Amino acid sequence: MAEPKPALDTLPLKARASALDFYYGDFQALKKIDMPIYEKRVTALIGPSGCGKSTFLRCFNRMHDLYPGNRYVGEISLHPDNVNLLDKSVDPIEVRMRLSMVFQKPNPFPKTIFENVAYGLRVRGVNRRAVLEEKVEEALRAAALWNEVKDRLQDMAFNLSGGQQQRLCIARALATEPEILLFDEPTSALDPIATASIEELITELKQRVTILIVTHNMQQAARVSDFTAYMYIGELVEFGWTDDIFIKPKNPQTEAYITGRFG
Amino acid sequence: MSANRLSHRASRHVKERIIESILFLAALVSVATTLGIVYILVKESVVFFNQVPLWDFLTDTQWTPLFDDAHFGIIVLLSGTLVSSGVALAVAIPLGTLIAIYLSEFASARAREFAKPVLELLSGVPTIIYGYFALLFLTPLLQKLIPGLPGFNLLSAGIVMGIMIVPYVASISEDAMRAVPMSLREGSYAMGATRLQTALKVVFPGALSGVAAAYILGISRAVGETMILAVAAGMQPNLTWNPTESAATITAFIVQVALGDLPHGSVGYQTIFAAGLTLMLLTLVFNVLGHVMRRRFREQY
Numbered sequence: 262m263a264e265p266k267p268a269l270d271t272l273p274l275k276a277r278a279s280a281l282d283f284y285y286g287d288f289q290a291l292k293k294i295d296m297p298i299y300e301k302r303v304t305a306l307i308g309p310s311g312c313g314k315s316t317f318l319r320c321f322n323r324m325h326d327l328y329p330g331n332r333y334v335g336e337i338s339l340h341p342d343n344v345n346l347l348d349k350s351v352d353p354i355e356v357r358m359r360l361s362m363v364f365q366k367p368n369p370f371p372k373t374i375f376e377n378v379a380y381g382l383r384v385r386g387v388n389r390r391a392v393l394e395e396k397v398e399e400a401l402r403a404a405a406l407w408n409e410v411k412d413r414l415q416d417m418a419f420n421l422s423g424g425q426q427q428r429l430c431i432a433r434a435l436a437t438e439p440e441i442l443l444f445d446e447p448t449s450a451l452d453p454i455a456t457a458s459i460e461e462l463i464t465e466l467k468q469r470v471t472i473l474i475v476t477h478n479m480q481q482a483a484r485v486s487d488f489t490a491y492m493y494i495g496e497l498v499e500f501g502w503t504d505d506i507f508i509k510p511k512n513p514q515t516e517a518y519i520t521g522r523f524g
Numbered sequence: 525m526s527a528n529r530l531s532h533r534a535s536r537h538v539k540e541r542i543i544e545s546i547l548f549l550a551a552l553v554s555v556a557t558t559l560g561i562v563y564i565l566v567k568e569s570v571v572f573f574n575q576v577p578l579w580d581f582l583t584d585t586q587w588t589p590l591f592d593d594a595h596f597g598i599i600v601l602l603s604g605t606l607v608s609s610g611v612a613l614a615v616a617i618p619l620g621t622l623i624a625i626y627l628s629e630f631a632s633a634r635a636r637e638f639a640k641p642v643l644e645l646l647s648g649v650p651t652i653i654y655g656y657f658a659l660l661f662l663t664p665l666l667q668k669l670i671p672g673l674p675g676f677n678l679l680s681a682g683i684v685m686g687i688m689i690v691p692y693v694a695s696i697s698e699d700a701m702r703a704v705p706m707s708l709r710e711g712s713y714a715m716g717a718t719r720l721q722t723a724l725k726v727v728f729p730g731a732l733s734g735v736a737a738a739y740i741l742g743i744s745r746a747v748g749e750t751m752i753l754a755v756a757a758g759m760q761p762n763l764t765w766n767p768t769e770s771a772a773t774i775t776a777f778i779v780q781v782a783l784g785d786l787p788h789g790s791v792g793y794q795t796i797f798a799a800g801l802t803l804m805l806l807t808l809v810f811n812v813l814g815h816v817m818r819r820r821f822r823e824q825y
Contacts, residue, residue: 322714354716362714368707371730380725381715433715 275300275471281335290316292495303472305486313495322360323353361434362443367426369418381437404432424455444474491515568797587761589792600763604771609746611682620693628701629723647691655755658684676758676770689742700734740814750775
């Protein structure tokens with residue numbers, strides 16, 4: 262990133278968390294988070310275990326709605342239409358139609374490679390073979406998996422290697438053309454080579470989609486992200502350009518974590 | 525000192541050996557029983573097949589071991605068994621699967637805690653009670669819908685047998701569905717799927733091996749069920765594929781003969797071993813099938 266950085270207020274905004282609190286029952290896991298997500302940029306969430314980074318990520322696609330006793334306060338606005346996606350009147354399924362997620366452990370469905378990628382489209386009622394074939398190929402190409410699987414689309418997804426499975430999950434998430442792609446520690450179950458290919462993919466994908474990634478690997482955050490947010494015990498400690506955070510953090514807590522003296 | 529320690533070890537060793545042998549004997553009892561059953565069935569069946577050619581047994585279309593003109597076509601009894609089992613499965617598989625999907629994916633924890641024990645209670649009802657339920661309650665009801673339905677019929681017995689099997693199918697299928705990892709469900713929800721879509725497109729295929737095992741177990745139960753059929757389906761051998769008729773099944777015939785209608789040692793008496801062997805082979809085939817299916821669909825999570 263040698264070119265001069267544009268001023269933050271000139272960047273197009275894709276989403277913004279405002280005064281966001283989150284509760285697991287009585288336990289407050291997120292405290293007054295205010296944070297912008299810039300369009301077609303990669304934003305990394307870092308921090309020690311239990312700091313709330315995954316909890317924060319899972320607010321964006323309302324995954325917490327799946328379990329009883331979870332409660333959001335505050336808002337996450339999605340732009341350009343400026344809708345609060347945490348609002349009770351907003352259907353979580355509608356939210357998940359616009360934001361896709363890739364999980365920590367590859368979780369392909371017990372289906373063929375083709376059907377895994379086609380899943381989101383079928384769920385949306387797309388069943389025309391020609392359309393599915395086109396979208397599946399496009400998504401697999403975008404996930405850098407097409408050349409490896411084009412001759413065995415009807416194989417079960419379980420037969421792929423771990424890294425391929427994760428790229429399949431990325432293809433699955435891309436096939437529905439989401440506005441934001443959420444990554445929850447996508448490489449923590451993968452070997453270094455598979456990790457490198459996923460990281461390369463993330464850097465390429467930001468041309469087409471806004472990315473929010475949780476990682477416990479600071480080098481990874483430094484390598485793939487434009488912005489970094491450091492969180493600690495449910496609070497956002499510092500947010501800024503990734504190289505600013507890594508080279509000259511403003512907050513001594515962030516510095517302690519980045520330099521490995523803490524965490 | 526060291527001798528003392530050695531003797532202590534020796535005594536512990538002996539104890540271990542004794543416990544080991546007791547456990548081994550306990551395991552042996554079940555294996556030996558199975559072998560004993562197979563031995564008796566095969567030995568007595570050999571006596572039977574010395575007098576009745578295997579070909580006749582398999583191809584004859586009459587079953588009249590009591591008549592002077594005796595015929596031994598097992599297909600007659602087999603038809604009763606297959607038709608009643610077919611009816612039972614037509615009830616148990618859809619119903620059991622739906623219940624399993626409901627309990628695993630839709631019911632609240634409280635509803636499940638209430639419904640599952642009640643469901644399992646159903647499987648605790650003695651089959652003789654089911655038999656009379658079929659004969660005295662369901663058959664009269666069915667007779668109103670189907671005029672001319674005989675008092676003993678395969679339809680009524682099969683339906684009640686299906687109700688009896690529902691808890692097995694539902695309970696094992698539900699266990700299999702609940703064993704599907706939450707990460708798969710989350711993956712599906714994250715793609716914007718509804719609960720129903722997740723249940724049908726991800727959880728059900730993910731649990732297929734367990735669900736298949738549940739179905740196979742249901743089939744085995746249906747094929748081997750005796751009392752309901754003996755009470756409600758009639759004891760008259762009848763080669764039919766029509767569930768609204770009365771017919772004897774393999775199990776009902778064995779009950780009838782074992783109760784003493786035929787003298788020991790006669791060919792007629794030997795037939796029950798041949799029939800029993802057929803029944804065992806039938807259930808064996810389904811069990812092997814179940815194993816093969818389990819292996820084929822084994823999930824790799």
